[in-house]
């Protein structure tokens with residue numbers, strides 16, 4: 129069950145039952161924002177931004193990719209250095 133299915137509008141005080149079909153999503157700065165609109169006063173309420181857990185995981189994943197890229201870069205520089213040494217010795 130969605131924990132936001134019962135909601136009191138902060139603007140007009142109307143009690144709103146929000147079903148999933150009334151939830152709208154919008155992509156803002158690569159963040160999926162879920163919101164709904166009060167039918168009485170048209171105020172918009174953000175229910176959630178992208179799930180924090182998923183976001184956290186994505187950041188972890190990104191860090192992993194970054195360190196992997198750095199490792200590859202280091203390895204490339206290392207092997208380039210070896211190549212030069214090898215050429216110099218010929």
Ligand SMILES: [Zn+2]
Nearest residue numbers: 137140166169
């Ligand atoms: Zn309202």
